[in-house]
Amino acid sequence: MGLTVLVLVLLGAATPVRAQTLPGDSAEPLDAFVRRVVTRQLADHRIPGATVLVVRDGRVVLTQGHGEADTGRGLPVDAERTLFRVASVGKLFVWTAVMRLVERGQLELDTDVNTWLEEGLQLPRTFPEPVTLRHLMAHTGGFAVPERLWPAGPTPDALVDYLQERRPPRVRPPGELSAYSDYGAALAEHIVERVTGQPFEDHLREEIWEPLGMRRTLFRRSVPPEFVADTALGHPLEQGRPRAQPLERVVVASSGSMLTTAPDLARFMLAHLHGGAVDGHRILGEETVRRMHQQHFTHDARLSGWAHGFMEFHLNGRRLLGHTGDAYQFTSLLVLMPEHGWGLFVSYNGLGERNAAQRARMELLRALLDRDFPAPPPRAPTKRLVTRPERFTGTYQTTWRSSGTAEASLAWRQEIRVREEEGTLRVHQPGMTARRWVEKEPLLFQPAETPDAPDRVAFREDAQGHITHLFLENRPLEAYERAPWYDTAPVALGLFAGCGALFALAVGMGLLLRTGAVAPLAALSLWNLLVLTGVVLLVRPLVPFDGDDTPWLLGATRTSALLGVGLTPGALFWSARTGRRGGGSWTWRLLFSGVALASALLTLWLHHWHLLGGG
Template sequence: MNKGFKVVAMLLAFAGFATVYAQEPAITAPSITQQTLQDEVADAPVEAGVEDSAEDGQPALTAQDLRIWLDGYLGASLASADIAGAVVSVVKDGEILLSQGYGHADVEADKPMDPARTLVRVGSTSKLFTWTAVMQLVEQGRLDLDQDVNEYLDFRLPERDGRAVTMNDLMTHRGGFEEGLKALLITDPELYISNETYLKEHMRPRIFAAGETPAYSNYGTALAGYIVERISGEPFDDYVDRHLLEPLGMAHSSFRQPLPPALAENLSRGYMTSKDEPWPFEFVTSSPAGSLSATADDMAKFMLMHLQQGEYRGQVILRAETAQQMHSPSAPSQPGFATLAHGFFYGEKNGHRFIGHGGDTVVFHTDMNLLPDEGVGFFVSFNSRGSQDAVYGVRQRLFDDFMDRYFPADAEAAEQPALANAAEQARAVAGYYQSSRRIETAFLKLVYVLQQAEVVANEDGTLGLSAEPDKRFRYVAANTWREEGGDKLLHIAPVDGRLTLTDSDNPVSVMQAVPAAESAGLNLFVLLASAGVLLFAVLAWPVAWRYRRLYRQPPPLAGRSLLAYRLARVAALASLAYLVGWYFAFQPLLQNQLDAYGLGMDGLLRSLQFAAVVPLVAAAVGLWNVRLSIGSGRWGAILFSLVLAAALLGVVWVAWVGKLMGFNLEY
């Protein structure tokens, strides 16, 4: 491939990544070819013996019916999506109704997934154990949910806007913390650091006042785990073992990293796809937020405990009143919008109340949902991302179909008509929005700028979302938009003078309108246009030199004008090199290698931060070239010098907006 085209490809990749990583996405829908998946599931063989309820022909939730349905669904899903394996456990009426493994825990060794023995990394579903531990201390009177958490720490979180952070803020992801990626996941055991070290050495800035704006935070949950450790006087792993895992009989589960040898030998391998090599063990430095390894059968015991108001086989983990409090909403919400219940996600599906939590590492993907009123719990974990990240769609569709099959809505909701001023309202809220779960103070800000969602006003008065192009939203009530043919709601209204979009399915972040200067549309255009002009200038320079030499023509400029011309081309090359350097800094995100963002990246980042002088000097040279070109009287030279200077200034602009300029190494 021509070197010039390689540079173009690198810059396009640098500018074009839209999704980076997420444990809880904002309004972006996971990517999967759903029609293909549904067709394959529909074609899967169904055995005889499916039971219907006597009343309405609706399938009854029995072990037999569930196994037949899951065998068809997951058998087709894993094969079509290149997912190596999955485990499922479903509980009902105080018992394990079904636990089942599908596919492989180790592809090369042909080792099957075993729900009783195979451990999976459950990611952020681990948080529910941390919040359960918090509620144990609350019921003992040793922890106050409304107390400033600084009272429990041996270091201080700075206040913002006069508001201290409380434990309730942490449980509702309203601590105001900036997102953090540095040292979050590590695959080299030599680089692994403790949760305490992580909290103290990588403190996240506060970008919102406490108690106000939801912004999902692993750092906040890690703080809660450290507070459990401080109050109890026990290391967090020991506390969870003694007060949760051992009483529940979860003998095949642990927060410890690395796992004890007896458990490690049964840990499932993780894969990008079933065709790839196994992924290394992922050390989660904010361990209370995501380090649990567990079997599906053990997770069934945890579900049963919560469904039975804190009790499991005579072991009281939480008093009934504490469990009821934990399962009750702890954050404000509007009708039809999900919220949080002391760490649980809380919402309704088909008219049925559910609480739960998902979890993702790079390669493991988990979901756990409880239906408290029906006494039913559903746990699933996959050990692969799948082709084109298909696992996210498979996982979401699995629970949706489970609910539609066994707990359907009484009747389809009637389509609400659009209000008369829908088109006007659509135009008023259209624009670019960014997630409250973001980085603002370090170089990864550029990622969040480029992955903003665009809200589009359609000609028919509906709204469209760039993240969900197949959906349209109708204006049905003041500030409220409803998905056509669906249940999703959007609420878009000013909050503190800034348009804010709330997604009914997502209680842990909001989307906030951005000023034009920081919009993805403008900055993507500036980045690509600048890179294109710089590349043209660099490639045209030797071509022009070769042409003049071939036809023995003298340079069109002389003296200082010729010097400025040549230096401007050198400046273009230097600015391109600067962008390519940052591309390599972002490349691990493109390849989901989050472990690259540890201490080992600091040297490269510091070099690039010092290299910020390059685009600044280059822009100054470009402006000097414009000044001298104007003096030459050659309109072609004047015009291109202006375009080149604009491109050099464009690099400075993008670097400034994206926080590539500065010396912050905490991201």
């Protein structure tokens, strides 16, 4: 998946925002309604273009293009012809291909995936339980996340090489917790190739795209010449204006290389809404479609979870199935409501300001649901207080993170903080305003002011009654684990501030006193300030680095940190020796102790987060 997906961590999808429309108001024609909402979104958030498709009662009722596909060429979005990169929405084709092979008896959902993997790709037996295709479909394989922001070297040129070189460690038994895994989907993609003996794209074209009439859909590392003129480009903001950039080359099809049009995706959506067939062309049996749409994993039975490859969403009292896509400056959403023959697809070719496109897609979804399936009348806010709120207070960090690599140092940037406030829980999610929550059922909470909102928070306790995990409604792709105090943001920020202040004081004292005892401390402190500056820049608000190579900042910071660790004993020894010979004033003693302590703490922190060399 593209790096923007980490910016993730799809924060905008956590809490949808209502569009500026009257709930349930269907007087305005649908085409005018959608055009008004999307046009406002593009203007307000500086997003260059979008493509939109709406299905009602099992038929396409709207296909619209908005804005520009390429601002450099002034190319408008053509609803019928313009190809958008839909990122992880393409995973739905991986899982559909898997279910076809299950239907034919060529794959088994509950069999060890090593059954179909060659020797060099076999998963290690880290845990007794094997990883199965069912685990991969719910992202519960127990994998850590491979490095995405700071990849270890250039991206491999072939899927097999990617699977060998970027294999993440297994960090938990399969089936326990969800942690969104591009690697797991890539394994499934390769298994399809192994079982069918066909390249993945060829198999999809033969078995899914051509039967459905999807003639403008492809999984390619680069865009074929015949499609270049009709392909939308991604647009980062440059000085407040969207700037077209060439499409990135993608090795792993399931992680984001899919290019398609709204009409083509409509055929795929209709197949899932019509029991696996469109216009007499069948890609799945009806029973297989029903099975695929059934929930098969959730962290809590009261929350949304995973169907077989589809995310679940609960909005306006309805169950929806779908998938988000976030990569390479594109933001997409596909949702279905099978029992009503209803669906929506939207894709934006720019993230907009503060990743607003992620909020915009959910805003559009809520606006359309409010027209077609209004939420029940709101109830009065509940006054129920939390039983023993101190049980829940603490810091929780996502399972969707790296482990054993430098990117592990970013975990505290994505944490959820829970505090007690007047008998309620105050929950602060990254990038959002803190909200108050009250207990609806044991271990299940709802917003205090808006109990009918789709948001829910559930907690899990262990056998001793200690709270261990937090889960969010409409966020099945990850869980949040309770973090130890030393891994939290306040500790990291306090360390940065305290060490920085001590190092700066030592540099100032060195310039002021200019003695042989203080000079080594000042020099060491200046070097540590440079290291600390590099660390702060690395863990600043998550903005992906460009390029495939490990960012020079990470390499420079690691090298400087290692050199600083090597110089520290010598500098402290020389300062101590010189200070004792000169009698050692109280100023020198305090400074020596402070610099020694700060250097030790910084070294321990860097080692803990794998920022001292290594992976």
